[in-house]
Amino acid sequence: MKGDRAERVKTVAEINEKIRDGSVCVVTAEEMKKIVEELGAERAAREVDVVTTGTFGAMCSTGVFLNFGHSDPPIRMQRVWLNDVEAYTGIAAVDAYLGATQQSEKNPEYGGAHVIQGLVRGEEVELKAVSRGTDCYPEKEVQTVITLEDLNFAEMVNPRNAYQRYNAATNSSGRVLRTYMGTLLPNFGNVSFAGCGEISPLMNDPGFRTIGIGTRIFLCGARGYIIGHGTQHCPGYATLMVKGPLKEMKPEFMRAAYMPGYGVTMYVGVGVPIPVLDAEMAKSLAIRDSEIKTKIIDFGVQRRDRPVIREVTYAELKSGKVEINGEEVRVSPLSSVYLARKVMEELKEMILKGEFLLTQPVERLSKGEPLKPLRVVTKLVRSVMSEAVTVTPDTDVRTAARLMIEKGLNHLPVVDGSGKLVGIITSWDVAKAVASGKTGRVEEIMTRNVVTTHPNEAVEVAARKMETHDISALPVVDENGKVLGIVTSEDLSKLLAK
Amino acid sequence: MLFRLKFDSRAVKKPVISMVTLKTSALVNIIRAEVGPRRGEMIVEVEDNLADKVESEFKELGVEVCRLKRKVERSEECVHCGACLSICPVEAIAIGEDGRVEFLDRCVLCGNCVNVCPVKALSLPI
Numbered sequence: 376m377k378g379d380r381a382e383r384v385k386t387v388a389e390i391n392e393k394i395r396d397g398s399v400c401v402v403t404a405e406e407m408k409k410i411v412e413e414l415g416a417e418r419a420a421r422e423v424d425v426v427t428t429g430t431f432g433a434m435c436s437t438g439v440f441l442n443f444g445h446s447d448p449p450i451r452m453q454r455v456w457l458n459d460v461e462a463y464t465g466i467a468a469v470d471a472y473l474g475a476t477q478q479s480e481k482n483p484e485y486g487g488a489h490v491i492q493g494l495v496r497g498e499e500v501e502l503k504a505v506s507r508g509t510d511c512y513p514e515k516e517v518q519t520v521i522t523l524e525d526l527n528f529a530e531m532v533n534p535r536n537a538y539q540r541y542n543a544a545t546n547s548s549g550r551v552l553r554t555y556m557g558t559l560l561p562n563f564g565n566v567s568f569a570g571c572g573e574i575s576p577l578m579n580d581p582g583f584r585t586i587g588i589g590t591r592i593f594l595c596g597a598r599g600y601i602i603g604h605g606t607q608h609c610p611g612y613a614t615l616m617v618k619g620p621l622k623e624m625k626p627e628f629m630r631a632a633y634m635p636g637y638g639v640t641m642y643v644g645v646g647v648p649i650p651v652l653d654a655e656m657a658k659s660l661a662i663r664d665s666e667i668k669t670k671i672i673d674f675g676v677q678r679r680d681r682p683v684i685r686e687v688t689y690a691e692l693k694s695g696k697v698e699i700n701g702e703e704v705r706v707s708p709l710s711s712v713y714l715a716r717k718v719m720e721e722l723k724e725m726i727l728k729g730e731f732l733l734t735q736p737v738e739r740l741s742k743g744e745p746l747k748p749l750r751v752v753t754k755l756v757r758s759v760m761s762e763a764v765t766v767t768p769d770t771d772v773r774t775a776a777r778l779m780i781e782k783g784l785n786h787l788p789v790v791d792g793s794g795k796l797v798g799i800i801t802s803w804d805v806a807k808a809v810a811s812g813k814t815g816r817v818e819e820i821m822t823r824n825v826v827t828t829h830p831n832e833a834v835e836v837a838a839r840k841m842e843t844h845d846i847s848a849l850p851v852v853d854e855n856g857k858v859l860g861i862v863t864s865e866d867l868s869k870l871l872a873k
Numbered sequence: 874m875l876f877r878l879k880f881d882s883r884a885v886k887k888p889v890i891s892m893v894t895l896k897t898s899a900l901v902n903i904i905r906a907e908v909g910p911r912r913g914e915m916i917v918e919v920e921d922n923l924a925d926k927v928e929s930e931f932k933e934l935g936v937e938v939c940r941l942k943r944k945v946e947r948s949e950e951c952v953h954c955g956a957c958l959s960i961c962p963v964e965a966i967a968i969g970e971d972g973r974v975e976f977l978d979r980c981v982l983c984g985n986c987v988n989v990c991p992v993k994a995l996s997l998p999i
Contacts (some may be wrong), residue, residue: 433991444882566959632952
């Protein structure tokens, strides 16, 4: 362990002694950076005992385990709904796990996060449960109203929270994208990013010297614990699995949210106290936004491996503007530095009042391993496209009509002399032309703004393009706009019929 | 300046906008209007320097006048995340020194921010 070589200044036990006798020195992560700058790491490590770090952001991987208690006659709850939001019941009879992102069956903008928030705010929640009935649990249906107080057990258990850092998002496509990273405007119209940068817990202890399994933390106002590394935990992008008692949580440190057009999520406030064991610890607590790099990735490409547009620091992102392709693009944060500061301040207060003692982790967090993708056999456009029969702008409409009948086609891409796409005509265009007596040249009736695909695009993406634009074929073009083939909705239905 | 005008059954019968325009020479831009046989409501915009004059003329004609703030309204639900920042076409939203999201006066009430707010904390005053 690298830290062991550094001069030990104090232990967690000694810090807890100071918390008990009221002599502890606690500062927030923001204050600590200035202190290290002024005093240097050695002196800062002697002066400061604990640094509170914090984050407040949308954390989809959030939920609660609930125990409702037994009714009379008792029921084995096989399916459970809270305000029409279904909870997972594949566990014991009256236990359930309600996930924050689970949508209501009646209102897609309401979900598990809203139910959790409602419970913490002391609101009544409708509980409905059904069962097939068993000899030991004869009841088949229960419907009642509960509050948080009525529950025997309510523990927030979040499989993936407090990302160390996160990719920023932008959109190269020509349409507005509504994503879990917020609303992304077309043609690199904006950038959004998540994470609080230099004050984020994992950013301040990247070697996991003090943040580990068993570390006591601040979770939405309650005293919680880190119970492991989170799902999708990987080097540089570490995550935490955490838990904490719902009954002790405070409404101001959580917020149910709905990312427009995407779905429900939950803003969660997480604070982690970091003991300043030695100068090396003080050094890592001095990290600045300008040293924290992430990537801006393009959500305009609807594949898992979205292209990286550029590297960027949190300092640039927080400045509100970044440069993309020589142009200034405005930036939206999605995490709240304001509430992350409240988390750090509140945790600091709790420690100063002696209400919050530090713990030594019982096990180190894994360093993480590169993430494995889910291997799904993806069909690409190249495997389903057919040869395109093309015409030129000066082709006679009659000739085009004859081609369509002879070859049994509904779409003819229009190309220039070099094979580059300049338009498309459909059998509908031809029929319209005939009906209105405009049977001149193809260029008079063709659609010039053509939605296209390319050979390496997934068929699902091509299908979505057709659906979005309400069309039934896409010319397949290379990067220079040269027509390579065509993919039609019939080609796609054949794929399903196989 | 934006005004919300409310007409009762008497005022609704008069051509108040034209009357006020003739009297004050102020250009009155009607942003929204719902006028029925017995009552009506309108949102109008007038130049700031004529606002006082126009307001008193409307009142004279028996119209209830309420000045609207030229800003989106924000509830306690706001978490100061800033999702709205880059959506604003006129850069009327900023993060202040203390980290809170602030709405500036140059807001044009387009409503873009209202539609992207993840916690539905924003609404238009009109």
